[in-house]
Amino acid sequence: MNIAVVGGGFTGLTAAYELSRKCHKVTVFEKESTLGGLAYGFKQPEWDWHLEGSYHHWFTSDRAILALVSELGLNKKLIIKRPVTANLYNGEPYQLDSPIHLLVFPGLSMIDKFRTAALLGYLKLTFFWKPLENITAEQLLTSIGGKNAYKVLWEPLLSGKFGTLAPTVSAAWFWARIKKRTPRLMYMEGGFHTIVTALEKAIKKQGGKVLLHNSSFTMRNSTFDKVLLTVPSPIAKKLLPGLPAPSVPHLWAQTLILETSEPIIDKTYWLNITDRAFPFLAAVAHTNFMDNRHYGGHHLTYFGNYLPGDHKYLSMNKEELLKKFLPFIKRLNHNASFTIHNSFLFTAPYAQPVHQLRYSKKIPTIATPIPGVYLANMDYVVPWDRGTNYAVELGLQAAKILTTEK
Numbered sequence: 198m199n200i201a202v203v204g205g206g207f208t209g210l211t212a213a214y215e216l217s218r219k220c221h222k223v224t225v226f227e228k229e230s231t232l233g234g235l236a237y238g239f240k241q242p243e244w245d246w247h248l249e250g251s252y253h254h255w256f257t258s259d260r261a262i263l264a265l266v267s268e269l270g271l272n273k274k275l276i277i278k279r280p281v282t283a284n285l286y287n288g289e290p291y292q293l294d295s296p297i298h299l300l301v302f303p304g305l306s307m308i309d310k311f312r313t314a315a316l317l318g319y320l321k322l323t324f325f326w327k328p329l330e331n332i333t334a335e336q337l338l339t340s341i342g343g344k345n346a347y348k349v350l351w352e353p354l355l356s357g358k359f360g361t362l363a364p365t366v367s368a369a370w371f372w373a374r375i376k377k378r379t380p381r382l383m384y385m386e387g388g389f390h391t392i393v394t395a396l397e398k399a400i401k402k403q404g405g406k407v408l409l410h411n412s413s414f415t416m417r418n419s420t421f422d423k424v425l426l427t428v429p430s431p432i433a434k435k436l437l438p439g440l441p442a443p444s445v446p447h448l449w450a451q452t453l454i455l456e457t458s459e460p461i462i463d464k465t466y467w468l469n470i471t472d473r474a475f476p477f478l479a480a481v482a483h484t485n486f487m488d489n490r491h492y493g494g495h496h497l498t499y500f501g502n503y504l505p506g507d508h509k510y511l512s513m514n515k516e517e518l519l520k521k522f523l524p525f526i527k528r529l530n531h532n533a534s535f536t537i538h539n540s541f542l543f544t545a546p547y548a549q550p551v552h553q554l555r556y557s558k559k560i561p562t563i564a565t566p567i568p569g570v571y572l573a574n575m576d577y578v579v580p581w582d583r584g585t586n587y588a589v590e591l592g593l594q595a596a597k598i599l600t601t602e603k
């Protein structure tokens with residue numbers, strides 16, 4: 198079959214890899230000049246490795262990624278570490294990524310700590326996520342973990358991420374976040390770019406075509422036997438009006454990256470900002486996870502937000518945003534000073550679907566009612582929160598459906 202894959206993120210690339218492996222004639226259309234979509238990487242001349250525009254890692258439970266890495270012969274490039282995750286509480290970072298650290302956390306009473314441990318234990322152990330689709334995360338967290346823990350630990354993160362939509366987020370989304378999380382995280386030598394490049398190379402070797410900087414694909418003049426759209430649902434609807442794509446709210450992602458001569462944050466990789474007076478949700482010190490020698494000896498820290506499409510930060514340039522963030526960034530830096538060598542700003546629309554009540558029921562099948570047209574994007578990742586592991590799973594699933602359906 199002659200197949201068009203629209204979108205060169207992890208879903209599209211995996212599907213194209215699988216389809217070309219099965220000897221189909223595949224053409225990938227990617228709007229940008231680089232592949233990788235939300236997980237794309239960029240590089241500075243003095244860096245050896247690429248860096249993702251927004252913080253990326255894998256969990257050791259990410260089986261689809263592990264299988265793909267192995268199939269592409271990249272096992273030796275996989276790096277597994279246990280970096281520190283912490284919460285900013287009363288202006289100080291507190292490591293909060295193990296039962297012992299929860300026990301010594303000063304922000305909760307002993308009873309709240311036991312209730313939080315019970316909540317997390319229950320979510321880790323249970324497989325029954327469907328009933329959790331009928332209640333909100335807030336209802337689940339307050340009923341088992343208690344109102345105090347909700348106020349100190351969870352509410353600032355939910356409202357920081359989802360804004361006014363926070364009270365509508367389903368408990369199943371929260372379950373998925375806890376269920377798959379592992380303390381050990383994985384990354385790849387060279388960044389996620391290594392796997393993106395390997396996929397591109399394999400697709401081409403298997404006879405496929407990859408067209409970059411190309412948003413010329415339209416359904417009207419398509420001569421392909423089958424079309425797999427992996428672009429976000431609102432874009433798919435523009436490409437094919439009347440397409441029954443999922444209609445769920447999305448948030449934008451925005452990251453400001455600082456390349457500095459000294460580390461901004463000590464030791465911690467992932468710092469949750471629970472003080473909502475801060476203008477960002479998380480500070481992620483990539484070089485507290487990966488060695489900074491791969492980045493010219495400099496330190497790289499992300500300051501990230503999820504935002505609604507009309508948020509004022511989305512119309513601010515890098516300098517304006519840095520001016521707004523800097524006083525708060527300095528409050529995280531107890532060593533008093535750092536020199537900024539470079540800064541980078543990334544914004545991406547449709548970067549996070551909001552899993553509201555009964556989310557799974559709002560997602561149609563990958564095979565659309567339009568003959569020969571298939572849609573698979575991160576909205577289809579259920580019950581899990583989106584991630585490259587699930588994009589790989591989805592790409593494989595879409596390739597299978599596309600080749601087995603008449």
Ligand SMILES: Cc1cc2nc3c(=O)[nH]c(=O)nc-3n(C[C@H](O)[C@H](O)[C@H](O)COP(=O)(O)OP(=O)(O)OC[C@H]3O[C@@H](n4cnc5c(N)ncnc54)[C@H](O)[C@@H]3O)c2cc1C
Pocket residue numbers: 203204205206207208209226227228229232233234235236251252253254255411412413414427428429432450451501545548549573574575583584585586588
């Ligand atoms: C801030 C942030 C942090 C994240 N952290 C992690 C993490 O730590 N680990 C992890 O595994 N995942 C993480 N993710 C999620 C991960 O990046 C995504 O789940 C995954 O990359 C989605 O892949 P995709 O191919 O489904 O979609 P996308 O990456 O969105 O790919 C869609 C592609 O379609 C292209 N496109 C759009 N319109 C057109 C058009 N008209 N024609 C042609 N092409 C078009 C886009 O340019 C894009 O390349 C994170 C995401 C964000 C935003």
